[in-house]
Amino acid sequence: MTTFLGTPTFQAGAGNIRGTESFPDAARKSLADTQLRANLGAATTTIRNKRIAAVAEVDDWEDLRRAGSALKADVMARLPELLVQFEENVTARGGAVHWARDAEEANRVVTDLVRATGSDEVVKVKSMATQETGLNEHLEENGIAAIETDLAELIVQLGEDKPSHILVPAIHRNRAEIREIFLKAMPGIDPDITDDPRALAMAARAHLRRKFLSAKVAVSGANFGVAETGTLAVVESEGNGRMCLTLPDTLITLMGIEKLVPSFTDLEVFMQLLPRSSTAERMNPYTSMWTGVHPGDGPQNFHVVLLDNGRTNVLADDVGRSALHCIRCSACLNVCPVYERAGGHAYGSVYPGPIGAILSPQLTGTTGHDDPNASLPYASTLCGACFDACPVRIDIPGILVHLRAEQVDSERRGLPGGQDLAMKAAGFVMGSEKRFAAVETVSKVGRVLGGKKGRITSLPYPASKWTASRDLPAPPKETFRQWWARTHEDTTR
Amino acid sequence: MTAREEILSRIRSALTEATAPEPIPRDYHRAPASGPGNVELFAHTVDDYRAQVHRADESTVAEVVTGLIADGARAVVPPDLPQSWRPRRDVVVDGAPTTLSTLELDALDVVVTGCTLGIAATGTIVLDGGPGQGRRALTLVPDHHICIVRTDQIVDTVPQAFQTLDPAKPLTFISGPSATSDIELNRVEGVHGPRTLDVVIVR
Numbered sequence: 001m002t003t004f005l006g007t008p009t010f011q012a013g014a015g016n017i018r019g020t021e022s023f024p025d026a027a028r029k030s031l032a033d034t035q036l037r038a039n040l041g042a043a044t045t046t047i048r049n050k051r052i053a054a055v056a057e058v059d060d061w062e063d064l065r066r067a068g069s070a071l072k073a074d075v076m077a078r079l080p081e082l083l084v085q086f087e088e089n090v091t092a093r094g095g096a097v098h099w100a101r102d103a104e105e106a107n108r109v110v111t112d113l114v115r116a117t118g119s120d121e122v123v124k125v126k127s128m129a130t131q132e133t134g135l136n137e138h139l140e141e142n143g144i145a146a147i148e149t150d151l152a153e154l155i156v157q158l159g160e161d162k163p164s165h166i167l168v169p170a171i172h173r174n175r176a177e178i179r180e181i182f183l184k185a186m187p188g189i190d191p192d193i194t195d196d197p198r199a200l201a202m203a204a205r206a207h208l209r210r211k212f213l214s215a216k217v218a219v220s221g222a223n224f225g226v227a228e229t230g231t232l233a234v235v236e237s238e239g240n241g242r243m244c245l246t247l248p249d250t251l252i253t254l255m256g257i258e259k260l261v262p263s264f265t266d267l268e269v270f271m272q273l274l275p276r277s278s279t280a281e282r283m284n285p286y287t288s289m290w291t292g293v294h295p296g297d298g299p300q301n302f303h304v305v306l307l308d309n310g311r312t313n314v315l316a317d318d319v320g321r322s323a324l325h326c327i328r329c330s331a332c333l334n335v336c337p338v339y340e341r342a343g344g345h346a347y348g349s350v351y352p353g354p355i356g357a358i359l360s361p362q363l364t365g366t367t368g369h370d371d372p373n374a375s376l377p378y379a380s381t382l383c384g385a386c387f388d389a390c391p392v393r394i395d396i397p398g399i400l401v402h403l404r405a406e407q408v409d410s411e412r413r414g415l416p417g418g419q420d421l422a423m424k425a426a427g428f429v430m431g432s433e434k435r436f437a438a439v440e441t442v443s444k445v446g447r448v449l450g451g452k453k454g455r456i457t458s459l460p461y462p463a464s465k466w467t468a469s470r471d472l473p474a475p476p477k478e479t480f481r482q483w484w485a486r487t488h489e490d491t492t493r
Numbered sequence: 494m495t496a497r498e499e500i501l502s503r504i505r506s507a508l509t510e511a512t513a514p515e516p517i518p519r520d521y522h523r524a525p526a527s528g529p530g531n532v533e534l535f536a537h538t539v540d541d542y543r544a545q546v547h548r549a550d551e552s553t554v555a556e557v558v559t560g561l562i563a564d565g566a567r568a569v570v571p572p573d574l575p576q577s578w579r580p581r582r583d584v585v586v587d588g589a590p591t592t593l594s595t596l597e598l599d600a601l602d603v604v605v606t607g608c609t610l611g612i613a614a615t616g617t618i619v620l621d622g623g624p625g626q627g628r629r630a631l632t633l634v635p636d637h638h639i640c641i642v643r644t645d646q647i648v649d650t651v652p653q654a655f656q657t658l659d660p661a662k663p664l665t666f667i668s669g670p671s672a673t674s675d676i677e678l679n680r681v682e683g684v685h686g687p688r689t690l691d692v693v694i695v696r
Contacts, residue, residue: 047678063521066520067518080505099496197681213634226660242686282541286665291660297663306500312503312504
């Protein structure tokens with residue numbers, strides 16, 4: 001993506017979409033956390049099995065996936081006209097549309113809108129866009145308290161923690177840890193509360209109830225925006241979304257420009273794909289849809305802020321573009337062997353897992369080998385499970401390979417890296433039959449290093465670069481060529 | 494350049510090389526409704542969410558609804574709920590003569606409404622603020638929602654629902670009571686929305 005540097009039309013996305021250390025470094029820490037691995041393993045196994053059952057009920061699932069994929073491709077191709085149409089329709093129904101080039105501008109626009117209401121407090125519906133821009137922190141800096149109302153976001157907020165999953169941000173916490181967090185940070189909680197999930201959920205209900213009933217301003221994201229009608233949709237479970245979208249006087253919705261669908265009836269596709277893929281339910285408990293302002297019902301002041309923040313970078317890449325089709329269901333996280341073990345924090349960005357590995361580096365662009373986001377396309381086994389699970393058929397493995405190639409190409413000039421050297425050495429050896437045969441003989445040493453287990457766990461530099469992250473299988477007793485020579489005596493020269 | 498102009502211009506230059514998308518395949522089930530939806534399937538899918546399903550006919554709705562309201566509970570109804578659906582007891586009427594404040598609503602226990610349609614495939618009821626449904630806050634704040642669905646309002650599929658719904662109205666899709674799965678993915682019914690959902694299917 002470095003090719004974009006110097007072309008002023010493109011601007012890198014910023015905010016909470018780049019970590020401070022590379023994926024291998026961050027993953028090493030989370031892999032050592034056995035509690036985290038147990039919590040994650042249990043949660044992802046549960047949801048994986050439930051999703052398969054929910055999807056199996058739908059006999060036109062593949063047709064829905066193909067329709068969803070084509071609809072999103074159509075939206076990307078016609079994005080300028082659809083955005084303008086969406087703006088016209090929201091405005092015609094009494095809403096106001098604002099545009100934000102990047103995270104900072106989005107935060108500023110939202111903060112100014114909140115200030116104009118005179119309120120110093122907002123209730124929030126869980127939203128990836130506001131996580132991305134770091135809106136809560138920005139509001140706090142400007143003297144406005146932002147209260148997360150989704151249970152998992154509340155756990156993260158009270159625990160002064162970071163979300164680690166798109167749908168279940170506190171998936172890395174178990175009930176005992178959540179009880180500790182509540183006891184520490186929730187005023188007025190029963191000190192004898194058990195770690196029963198129901199008891200904890202009811203404590204959150206009591207804690208947030210007064211906030212909901214008195215809040216003047218709410219901030220939300222949007223799952224879908226409909227170009228044809230100006231309708232916005234929020235899909236949720238707890239009713240905290242309905243509370244925020246219905247009771248306050250003012251509603252401010254921050255939405256990525258890619259969240260559009262062309263027409264209202266197109267929601268018939270996504271409202272089938274999303275719930276079964278994300279929470280493995282036939283339908284989520286609550287979905288709210290509103291179009292501008294509804295006199296006498298719900299907020300009478302409505303604003304929508306359209307966010308770019310690097311999305312146009314992604315759009316410019318013919319192969320990587322479909323990362324923008326993502327409907328944030330998180331199915332790819334739950335099936336990913338790498339996510340299941342490393343956890344969401346290792347990805348640095350608010351978008352973890354396979355989709356994060358392709359989305360984050362494209363949103364930010366990468367600045368070179370040491371950019372943490374440059375390591376993300378390698379955070380995968382390329383097993384393909386994410387593509388199978390994706391309800392809108394995003395070819396995540398294909399895009400991972402594409403981004404790896406771009407990264408390697410961008411590093412061709414300058415000092416060659418470890419991978420470059422390894423590949424050059426391999427090329428030299430394999431370029432000549434004699435050299436290859438010689439190396440095969442030497443590789444027998446590996447059998448000794450491998451010992452009885454047949455695995456080499458550490459090698460000296462530069463091979464230590466490889467064995468630091470994974471074992472190397474010891475070479476077999478006999479190479480293929482030796483086996484061939486022994487069993488096909490007549491055919492060898 | 495304004496942010497609007499700049500973003501639109503960025504998108505246009507990002508798309509200069511783009512290939513035209515393929516037509517959208519609509520091979521999924523989207524046949525329009527033909528006759529009434531599958532009432533038994535609707536009852537089953539609603540029940541699967543741990544919402545309670547009850548049956549009535551036009552003459553017994555009020556009786557069934559009344560039986561669902563706990564002793565001493567205070568009930569609220571929208572002003573245009575059909576008389577024959579109203580519980581046989583004192584009820585507060587929202588909007589007649591005045592609209593209740595949020596705090597007044599919070600002091601009430603039960604709300605009784607109709608709906609605009611039900612979806613059998615998913616066990617979903619949809620409210621659009623039309624007759625007998627009230628404004629959105631009404632079905633949100635009280636802890637117990639009794640929703641009356643006529644069998645002729647049930648459609649089979651999600652696409653059939655979208656072909657009927659009017660996006661100009663505020664829409665609320667409800668599938669079971671409020672629920673969370675945020676703690677170890679254990680489903681807990683009842684967080685912020687109504688903790689009890691009773692669905693009365695009227696033949």
